[in-house]
Amino acid sequence: MAADAPELSAQERAGKAFPVSWDQFHRDCRALTWRLNEVGPFHAVIAITRGGLVPAAIVARELGVRVIDTVCIASYDHNKQGELQVLKGISEQAIKLGGGTGKGLLIVDDLVDTGKTGRMVREMLPDAHFATVYAKPMGRPLVDTFITEVSQDTWIFFPWDTALSYHPPLRDGAA
Ligand SMILES: O=P(O)(O)OC[C@H]1O[C@H](OP(=O)(O)OP(=O)(O)O)[C@H](O)[C@@H]1O
Ligand SMILES: O=c1[nH]c(=O)c2nc[nH]c2[nH]1
Ligand SMILES: [Mg+2]
Structure with missing residues (x-):
């Protein structure tokens, strides 16, 4: 699809929208923790910024x-994915806690989509446990624990990226 319409953003190509409220996000994170509690204990959490914070x-x-700790990676400029850029790597201290390979470390991100970001961090810490709140099918095989799968053609709207705004009635042509 991307090749058919390269001018479209990832969000526009996605087509379907999955808006997430703060309330729902908090609940989904707590559900994720219930699962992770069975797998731990963990020496440290590594957040993939910014969404993983x-x-x-x-x-x-x-x-x-x-x-x-954080690993700072930039890829989507608003909603178009470009080359991945590691702006800050994982600290020496956190790497030591994971014995150099990530054993006993927990990597957290808000979602996996194509899996590019997750793959890059997995390569840094191959033995770490990788958890995301949401997963799309392309990225799903990279994740050890997640809560909700959405289809590849869905764009997830996070509460920190959105605001309440007027929406016209369906009758007037709103989607
Ligand atoms: O599986 P992928 O296709 O790589 O996409 C998933 C990544 O994209 C988003 O981050 P983004 O690069 O938009 O940066 P942000 O976290 O600073 O918003 C999201 O938070 C994931 O980290
Ligand atoms: O806010 C976002 N929603 C998504 O579905 C997505 N996929 C990659 N990056 C993303 N960012
Ligand atoms: Mg991110």
Whole structure:
């Protein structure tokens, strides 16, 4: 599809929308933690910024983990994916806690879509546990634990990217 319409953004190509409220996101993060609690304990949480920061804070709080590190990766410029850029790597201290391979570390992101971002972090820490709140089919095989799968042609709208706004009635042509 991308080749058919390269001028369209990933969001426009997705077609379907899955808006997530703060309330729902918090509930989904707590559900994720219930699953992760069976797998841990973890020495540290590694958040893939920026989207992974919010679930990482909630998951770390629930699991009682106090050491949180970040790996800062930029790929989507608004909603078009470009080359991945590692703006900040994982700290030496966190790498040491995971014995160099990530054993006992928990990587957290908000979602996997194509899986490009997740794959890059997995390569840095092959033995870490990788958890996301949402997963699309292309990225799903990379994730160890997730809560909700949405179809590849769905765009997830996170509460930190959205705001309440007027929506015209369906009768007047609203989608
Ligand atoms: O599986 P992929 O196709 O790689 O996409 C998933 C990544 O895309 C989004 O991050 P984004 O690059 O938009 O940056 P952000 O977290 O700063 O919003 C999302 O938070 C994931 O990290
Ligand atoms: O807000 C977002 N929603 C998505 O569905 C998505 N996929 C990649 N990056 C994304 N960002
Ligand atoms: Mg991200």
